[in-house]
Amino acid sequence: MNTAVHNKLVSFIWSIADDCLRDVYVRGKYRDVILPMVVLRRLDALLEPTKAAVLEELAFQRDEAGFTEWDESGLRDASGYVFYNTSEWTLQRLHDTATNNQQILQANFEDYLNGFSTNVKEIIDKFKLKSQVRHMAQKDVLLNVLEKFTSAYINLTPFEKNDPDGRKLPALSNLGMGYVFEELIRKFNEENNEEAGEHFTPREVIDLMTHLVFEPIKDSLPPVMTIYDPACGSGGMLTESQNFIKDPDGEIKARGDVHLYGKEINDETYAICKSDMMIKGNNPENIRVGSTLSTDEFAGVQFNFMLSNPPYGKSWASEQKYIKDGKDVIDARFQVRVKDYWGNEEEVDATPRSSDGQLLFLMEMVNKMKPVDQNTTGSRIASVHNGSSLFTGDAGGGESNIRRYIIENDWLEAIIQMPNNLFYNTGITTYIWLLSNNKAANRKGKVQLIDAGQRYRKLRKNLGNKNCEFAPEHIREIVDVYEQMLTIERTTDDGIASKIFNNTDFGYYKATIERPKRLKAQFTAERIEELRFDKTLREPMEWAYTEYGQEVYTNLAAHEKAILDWCEKNDLNLNAKQSKALVSPATWQKGADLINIAAQLMQAIGNEEYNNFNLFTTAVDTELKAAKIKLTATEKNAILNAVSWYHADAEKVEKGVVKLSAEKLTNLLTHLGCTEVQLPHYGYYLTDKKGEYLQYETESDLRDTENVPLAEDIYAYFLREVQPHVPEAWINLDATKIGYEVSFNKYFYRHKPLRSLEEVSADILKLEEESDGLIRQILNLA
Template identity: 85%
Template structure:
């Protein structure tokens, strides 16, 4: 839409709010009237030319055919659209016949709204327009608003029309309506000190997306085409896609039927989208309202093409219960299977963190791709995302698993980085993900990254945050680079760069590197005293014992309230179970019992410092056996942990030994993919007994991870990058995870050398000279 036309139209509509609603609504509530009236006027203006034909058809059905219920098909045929109005009124007639009696006008307006077909009535209901009409009538401003919206100086229809002076008023297309809608939303929310929330997709971005989606198969388009947007907003992406492939003067000029489908959670944008579907002659029933993530509205359906700009950085916590039951994913759209390092297929978590659900919309579109056995062309997808979809989430996380699922299935064709400040209500960097489940032969196993972040032209006047745009030649350049699968070196600071990668280049193994636990041990009264306190409740138990002494063991109920009040006062945020455990006599008694056992052990083992925890543990076991002391594993560990500590000079703590011979040894070597002499690199250390291997306890505080590229041997990487620096480390292969991330900065970063000291010095001296000159000039003026 032309910027000057856009600004003029928005200003006119905003003036309606300021002139008519200023004392009737708070400024943040202007939208409750303005948005539905814009939509209503668009529909009304289209029905005006065929009003007589509709009334004639209505009379025929009532008087001659004797229908008791209206025949929708006849009324639609008479109106020329998939909607109609059976009342005697139009907005223009309501205004022309109105008197100063607002109650009569309200009644007539109500009759007018009730005369619409059911599909328009739903739009009116979503906008809650009837209540606004009543309110405006009560405040005596309904006629004023009506006069503004029927002004011959404003054109809200999708067709050109002349103004009173004979000048052409440009048509307001669906996309133009989207621009107007977003600008109004932005202004309304600014007045209400709220964030805009909507991120309308600029026309040139949709243009780029449609070229990328449709051009590569323009000679092989299916005879019936379905297009879907799971976050359709006001429907601009759907209708512009339809325009692109049906434009008689365009490059494609498809002859097949096009069917549009979409879902939108916001009632206002849904109403705008549905109204424009009706205006364009599309089936409005294919546009649904509600949360795409909560309900699979189009379950079982698949679409040829999908284009979307889903919300990013938006929480999906309210939809969580529909997708997951605890850790189990219950919605089949987000259930995926991937192979672990050992090639065992398993269900994995393919849901991102609840604070950002944009990748769930991408999974929704992947789920809706047409299987190739149903359609030889498959499906093509274009989706706009911010940077977090590229790299957020560690190996094994939901985000990483989604990227891995898409890339390992070879669906990702390309990602295009776009400039900052390209979108209307956000200045962040955005990316177009292009997917296909029917890649061309030369694209199989490959992903193309295109950096067009510096390719733009500046706007003469900002539209919200939008201060730049793609020119048509920029779009053609990007499409040519994509279609040619080109690798391009950047020319100049504003050039395009592109690189082609193998799928596996984005993957990595997250490998856990372990080191042995080395412990010293010694029984002392001070260390034994630590057993008095449960480690999970250490702070409140310490306070209670210091405050009430031995009384906590003999009269705990008397101090229960004081203990819990102290916890609340100090914001410890204990849950119900922790609170009950804290004031339970058994909790305190358990500590006393452990102290008693530890002191009994100290009497037998002594206060000697042990440099070898293995020897110390054996002595403790011997005493426990001799004294017939029964301890659970957790109780025994509590005592040993209390009297031992890490020391790099101590001996390694042995976990145990394993027998590895014959087939068992061969199976392990085959699984690890190594020779027997390399078993220590995986935590198996040979002993003097053939076929017997030691394993050591791991020290959690020294555990580390390494990211190893998928196309590299983990063992070779370990020998090169880890072993020379930490000789006693080993690889924990069972903890290995596979991750995927895509880093544009890593692939396209261009180093800019720092300026020389001489250049910086010269600039400083020049600035000083300019400053001194200004000071002298000021002083001369003052004299």
């Protein structure tokens, strides 16, 4: 859409709000009137030419055919659209016959709205237009608003016409309607100090997406095509896709019908989308309202093509209960199975963090791909994302699992980086993900990354945050680079770059590197004293004991309120369970009992400092058995933890001996490709007994991870990068996770060397000379 025409139309519509609604609505509520009236005028202008035919058909059905219920197909045929209006009114006639009696105008207006077919009535209801009409009538501005919207100087129809002065008024396409709608929402929200949460997709981005989706298979398009957008907004991506493949002058020749499907959560944008589907002659029932993530509206339906610009950086926490039950994913769309490090299939979580649900929309589209068989060419997907979809999430996390699922199934064909400030309501870098479950032979096992971030032309005037756009030659260049699968190194600052990668290049093992726990131990009165306090309640218990001494054991109830008040005053924020435990005599007695047992052990074992924790625990076990003291594992560990500490010079703490059968040992060695002598590098240490291996406790504070490329052997990496620096470390293979990420900066970074000192010095001297001359001029000394 021409920028000047767009701005003129938006200004005119905005002036309606300022001229007619200023004293009737607060500025943030202008949208409640303006947006539905824009849509209504758009529908009304289309029905005007066939109004007589519809009324004639209505009279025939009522008077001659004697129908008690209207034959909707006949009325639709008469109107020429999939919607109609059976009232005698049009917006123009309402205006032309109106008097100053607002009540009569309101009644006629409501009669006009009631005459619409059911599909338009739903749109009217979503906009809550009837209540706005009543309010405007009560405030005596309904006629003024009607006069503005029926003005012959604006054109809200998809057809070109002339104004009363003979000037041409360009047609308002669906995409142009989307631009107008987006700009109005932005202005309304600015007035109300709100943020526009949607990112309308510019025409040239849709143009690029349609070329990428349809061109590669233009000679094998299915006879009947289905196109789906799970976040369809005002429907621009759907109708522009249809226009692209049905354009009689275009290269793409669709052989049969094209059916459009979409879902939109926002009532206003849904209403606009559905109205445009009706105008275009598409089935409006294929457009659904509601949350795509909460409800699988098209369950069991598969689509040939899917294009979308889902919301990014938007929380899906409110929809989480429909997708997950605790940690379990209950929606089949987001349940995926992959193979773990050992090759065993497992179900993993394929849901991103709750603060950003954009990848869930991609999974929704993946779930609805047509399988490839003799009757179908499969499905192709183009989806716009911000950078977080490329790299957010660690190995084993939801985002990484989604990338892994897509790449390991060989569905990802390409990712195209686009310029900043290309979109209407955001200036961040965006990317087009291109997926197919029927890759060409030369693309199998490959992913193409294209950096087109510098290919743009500046706009003469900004549209919101949008200050640049793709020119047609840029789109052609990107599509050619993709279709020819070219490898291009960027040679200029505004050039394009492209690289081809194997699928495995984006994957990595997150290998956990363990080190043995080394503990020293010694009984001392100071260390034993630590047992008095529960570790989860240490601060308040320590304060209470300091404040009240032995009374916490003999008269705790007398100090209960004071202790809890102190906790509240110091913002400890204890929950009910913790508060109850804090003032429970049993909690205090438990600590006192542990101190007594530890003191008994100290008397028996002495104050000797042990460098070998294994010997120390043996001595403790011996004394406990001799004294016939029975402790739970938790109580025993509490005593041992209180009197031990990590020391690099101490002996390693033994976890125990495990037995490996000959079969299991063979399988382990075969999978790892190592010998039995190398098993210590995996945490298994040889003993004197065949088939038995010693394992050591791990020191969690020294635990580390290494990201090892999938194409590389973990063991070889360990020997090269880890073992020379930490000889006693080993790999915990059971904790190994597989992750995937895509880093454009890593692959396309261009180093710019710093300027030489001589160059910088010369520039400084030059600036000094220039400023000196300027000062002389100012002082009239030149």
